[in-house]
Amino acid sequence: AQTVTQSQPEMSVQEAETVTLSCTYDTSESDYYLFWYKQPPSRQMILVIRQEAYKQQNATENRFSVNFQKAAKSFSLKISDSQLGDAAMYFCAYMDSNYQLIWGAGTKLIIKP
């Protein structure tokens, strides 16, 4: 069975600086999708970024980028130029062949002004 591990329950970063959130996963499949979702205090679950496993190129979305290491089964999220609005819970997730998501426990990101 697939598992997703986020080893950092909480991270803090100074506004305008860069922070990296860690995620590792375990799977025996070769083709899959990985995601980072953001959940602000409003509780809305918002897609941040996604990565297809068959693509070697790391996904980027504006200030958000990932470091996808398929062999190491690692999928970290880098947030550049952190903003106060980035404060939220961040969940890493793996999608299986039935479109089901396996979730990490989440990392709470605190932005210091």
Add this chain to the structure above:
Amino acid sequence: DAGITQSPRYKITETGRQVTLMCHQTWSHSYMFWYRQDLGHGLRLIYYSAAADITDKGEVPDGYVVSRSKTENFPLTLESATRSQTSVYFCASIRGDTQYFGPGTRLTVL
């Protein structure tokens, strides 16, 4: 493009009452999901549906019933609500091989 809508957004009910949470998606995708999220925790899958009239249990199905007569709707019913079902409920569907979520329903059972 409304995407996924949920209703009601907030609901207060009493123990033992039946409650139905509605979910509607405009993408006509076959897969839909119901999750619950308790304070300080991640999402747990209650039920999912691969197509109209096809549903299957997730991690925490006890106390819940689902139906799916139309592709775009996936209601979740608590047949006899209990205090332990106080939670935020999220519906999700698929667009472009990605799960997208509705805004959630905050349910309180007194």
